[in-house]
Structures are given as C-alpha cells and as structure tokens.
Amino acid sequence: MTTAQEQSLQQVAEVITSLQDKPGALLPILHGIQDQLGYIPTDAVPMIAEALNQSRAEIHGVISFYHQFRTTPPGKHTVEICRAEACQAMGSRQLEAHAKEALGVDYHQTTSDRRISLEAVYCLGNCACAPSVRVNDDIVGRVDADKFDKLVEKLKTQTLEVQ
Numbered sequence: 001m002t003t004a005q006e007q008s009l010q011q012v013a014e015v016i017t018s019l020q021d022k023p024g025a026l027l028p029i030l031h032g033i034q035d036q037l038g039y040i041p042t043d044a045v046p047m048i049a050e051a052l053n054q055s056r057a058e059i060h061g062v063i064s065f066y067h068q069f070r071t072t073p074p075g076k077h078t079v080e081i082c083r084a085e086a087c088q089a090m091g092s093r094q095l096e097a098h099a100k101e102a103l104g105v106d107y108h109q110t111t112s113d114r115r116i117s118l119e120a121v122y123c124l125g126n127c128a129c130a131p132s133v134r135v136n137d138d139i140v141g142r143v144d145a146d147k148f149d150k151l152v153e154k155l156k157t158q159t160l161e162v163q
Contacts, residue, residue: 005043011036012044020051026062030069039070067108067120075110075117077155079103080134084123091144092131096120098145102152116155 001009015032019025029048033040040063049056063069081087081096096107103111103118110117126132129141135151143151 005041008037008041009043009047012041012047016047016051026052026054026059030063030066034069038074039072042071070108070117072110073114076115077136078117078119078134079151079155080119080121080124082122082124082126082130082132082134083120084127086127087131090130095131095133095143095145095148099148102145102149116152 012033015036016029019028019032022028026048030040033044045056045059049059063071079099081099082092083096099118100106103116105111105118107118107120121134124132124134124139126139126141131143132139132141133143133148133151135155140151
C-alpha cells in the first residue's frame with residue numbers, strides 16, 4: 001500500500017469515527033468521505049460496514065443507488081449537463097450525445113487523461129438560457145456542440161472564459 005493510499009484510509013477512518021454515532025450515520029459518512037477525497041474508495045466499504053455493524057453489500061447498495069457518489073477518483077474538472085425538461089426541449093439530448101462522443105466517456109466516467117469527469121444534473125436553475133452546463137462551479141448557458149468544444153478546450157488550457 002502506498003503512502004497516499006494509507007493517508008486516504010486514515011482520512012476515511014477519521015470521518016467514520018467522527019460520524020458513526022450519529023443517527024442515520026451512513027449517508028453523512030459517505031458524504032464526508034467523498035468531500036475529503038473526491039470519491040469513496042473501495043477499501044472504505046469494509047471499514048464503514050464494520051463501524052456501522054452492517055454488511056458490505058448494504059454499504060455498496062447505498063453507494064450505487066445514489067448517483068452522486070463516486071467510486072473512482074474524479075477528473076480535475078467536472079462537466080455536468082442539465083437533463084431537465086427545459087434543457088431537453090432546447091437540445092440537451094443532442095448536446096449530451098456530442099459530449100459523450102467528444103470526451104469518449106459516458107455519464108459518471110472520467111476521460112483517460114483524468115482531466116474531465118462527465119455528470120448529469122437535473123436542473124441548474126438556468127432554464128431561460130437552456131441548454132445549460134456547469135463546468136466546475138460555473139454555469140454556462142445556451143451551450144451547443146461548438147460552445148461545448150470550446151469549453152473543453154479551455155479546460156485543457158486551465159482557463160474558463162467562454163461567454
């Protein structure tokens with residue numbers, strides 16, 4: 001086990017210890033681990049199960065049920081495409097098909113260079129400017145294939161200034 005893995009598991013243990021006595025502790029623990037590490041490592045599942053006196057299957061079931069939880073490290077950047085009705089009416093399905101093809105990944109996956117994770121989101125509150133995406137913490141409206149490609153190119157050069 002590498003030092004980085006040991007440090008990650010130490011962080012997992014700290015989160016578990018701080019939250020395990022809370023009523024309904026599982027979700028707060030999972031959120032706490034993901035907040036600390038960006039994902040929930042596979043090695044965390046038995047630790048959580050033991051602390052909460054639950055089976056590994058129960059823990060895994062909760063992780064896999066909620067699409068917000070990741071079991072692999074996220075990319076450096078996260079791109080979320082809105083899939084709500086207003087965005088769908090304005091072309092988000094075509095945009096998501098383009099994004100998946102352009103990035104070579106599906107939702108909940110990360111590009112092979114570990115730079116971009118693609119996620120679905122179900123409303124960004126930007127309906128008047130549909131279709132919308134969120135890139136990291138920035139919401140961008142009226143995104144078509146060309147604008148998406150420009151956003152991705154900006155991410156590759158570490159800036160985000162597409163209007």
